[in-house]
Amino acid sequence: MTLIKSISGIRGTIGGQVGENLTPIDAVKFASAYGVWLKQQRQKDQYKVVVGRDARISGKMIQNLVMNTLIGLGIDVIDVGLSTTPTVEVAVPMERADGGIILTASHNPKQWNALKLLNAQGEFLDAVEGGKILDIAEGDTMNFADVDSLGKITKNKAYIDLHIIEVLDLDVVTVKAIEEERFKVVVDGVNSTGGIAIPLLLERLGVDVVKIHCEPNGHFPHNPEPLKEHLTDLSDAVKKHNADFGIVVDPDVDRLAFMDENGDMFGEEYTLVACADYVLSKTPGNTVSNMSSTRALRDVTEKHGGMYEASAVGEVNVVKLMKKNKVVIGGEGNGGIIYPEAHYGRDALVGVALFLSLLADKKMKVSELRKTYPSYYMGKKKIELTPDLDVDAILKGIEARYQNEELTTIDGVKIDFSDSWVHLRKSNTEPIIRIYTEARSQDEADALGNRFIKELEALAEA
Template identity: 75%
Template sequence: MTLIKSISGIRGTIGGTPGDNLTPIDAVRYASAYGSWIKKQRNKENYRVVVGRDARISGEMVQQLVMNTLVGLGIHVVDLGLSTTPTVEMAVTMEHADGGIILTASHNPKQWNALKLLNAKGEFLDAVAGQEILDIAEGGAIDFSEVDALGKITKNDAYIDLHIDEILELPLVNVSAIKKANFKIVVDGVNSTGGIAVPLLLEALDVHPVKLFCTPNGEFPHNPEPLKEHLGDLMKKVVDEKADFGIVVDPDVDRLAIVDEKGQMFGEEYTLVAVADYILGHQSGNTVSNLSSSRALRDVTEKHGGQYTASAVGEVNVVTKMKETNAVIGGEGNGGIIYPELHYGRDSLVGIALLLSHLAEQKVSVSELRKRYTAYFMSKKKIQLTPELDVDALLKSISETYASEEINTVDGVKIDFPDNWVHLRKSNTEPIVRIYTEAKSQEKADALADRFIREIESYMS
């Protein structure tokens, strides 16, 4: 059982011992710290925080703990109930709220949950704010309100619809072309809130959704990380239904992966690439993705005359770099699309609408679209951490070994070889070291990853 405390929030497994797992005591402690931090940002009479959750089994329990802790601090809560991460992000600004909390452990299995924390812009906290909250949680002053100053909870279940309305109003979402295309799409909602939001978006665009695992009961039918090895049912369903393609999102709907009409993976890395190609085809500009993302985004950006920049891993780092470079599109290679015309957050719903616009305007199949982009192949592997492993020393040793290559140590160690690359970093969300590689064939990418796994294991032994 595990509890991970980081600047982006608190994430852990349900049950067990306080301080070692995400127990009710830990949920209250960190909600108290966050609420106290919110009140320190501005001296005002009324504070408001938006709270929403994915459909995982522990969600309702954790949400009640969090909301009532905020009430105890004199903070009013807007309860979105079952929602998505990007919907909560947008609701923060629409409500003119002081912050937001999404109760979701993203792609982690059902025993996990987390408090993902937002600022008043509906964006993830930066390192300074995150550290302040951790410090409060570890012993800072928390002053709860007296009985006449308690907060109130207001339910509002309209925000998924409002989120979709905002997407449909975007100039580059070609609603008429999508409606004329008469798409039929299989949707794997992994029995979470994507099963609510994605079909609603598709129906608003006159797209026929074939629902697969769209009951939001938190009983994930497969590992919720949208990777090829977990998506056999979706791949088969697309072919059986003779659908135009398939969509899968993670439990909180900020990652998007596509299966083509032949039942083959489009490649989660290429979700962002295809959307960027569409955006840059209509407006000039720059792009950003993180260090673990495909070179294909750089290629398509340069094709359109833009400049590509890589950031450290983590949505807040991508957003910061996007603002610095005035990027018109960005995100992460795990299927996370950030379109600042809507908001600065990974958003599968806007990603779907933009991808549909691209396909409808180009009048091509998903498999044909994929052939337009440079064929890169990635391997994504991981090694479980052991308590005695000094990860920083490990990464330093590897960077010294490959000092003659192009090295980037902004986030872990990335080694750019002439024809491929490897990125090694400690995960922010799991007790693992991630090993990402990319090459011109799957065999070469896998071999490069296996080679570095052996080097890490040799260091550990």
């Protein structure tokens, strides 16, 4: 059990010791630090924060602690209740709020929860802002409001509907064309808020929806990370119902993966590739993804006459480079679509609407669509960290060993070979080293990952 404090938020397992897990005291401590930081930054008379959560079992408890901490600081709270990460991101500017907090641990199992922190634009905090909040949390400078200055909580459960309206109003989303195709789609909502939002969106697009695991009770029916090995129920349902394709999201609905009509994975990495292909065909321009994402996005971007660039891993890093390069679409290879015309955040609802628009435009089956893209295969492995392991020294050893190859070191170590690559980095959210590989076949990608596991282990033992 652990508590991880980073710019990605405050993430930990529920229960256990204060300071070592995400206990009620830790939730209050970091919500207080965020509120103090917000007041220091905004310097105004009244403050407002949007708070929402996924359907985790611990969500209601953590949300109540966070909201009451904020009103104790004199900050008003808009409680959007069960929601999605992109919905809260959309709600912050709609409410003209000063910030937002989402209670979710994304793809982590049910014992985890987290505070994801947003600025006034509804975007994740950068490293400097996150560092200031961590400093405040460890200090003793937090002053709370007196009884006449307490904030208030206002409930607003309309924001999923408002978010859907925003998606349907996007110029590139062809609502009538989608309706005419009369798609049939199976949705796996992993018993979280995707089971609310995605079917509502699909129904508004005239799609015949088959729902599995869409009861938002927080009891995840399988590992909530949307990977092939966790999705046998979805595969079976797609084939049983003769559906056009399947959709799965993670618990907070910022990651999106598709399954074709045969019950086979479209490929989580290819969610962004397909959506970018569609957007670039309508509005040519440049793209960005992170260093651990497939080369196929670069290929598709260049096909449409644009330029591709990779950022360090982390949504805030992707967004920063997207703004700098004025890209038309970007995101992360884990199924995270960031479409600036909507907002600067990973959004599965936007991704679903873009994918349906692409299918309506191409008029081909999902399996046929997949064959139109370059074939790369990715391996994702990890090594658990131990307290005595000097990870930085190990990565320096890898860097020295491969100094004659094409290296990128802005985020761990990435080695680009002629027909494959490997990226080694410390996770921001879990105590592990992630090992990403990509090659022209799955066997080659897996073999490359296994090779580097052995090399890392050898360096650790040296």
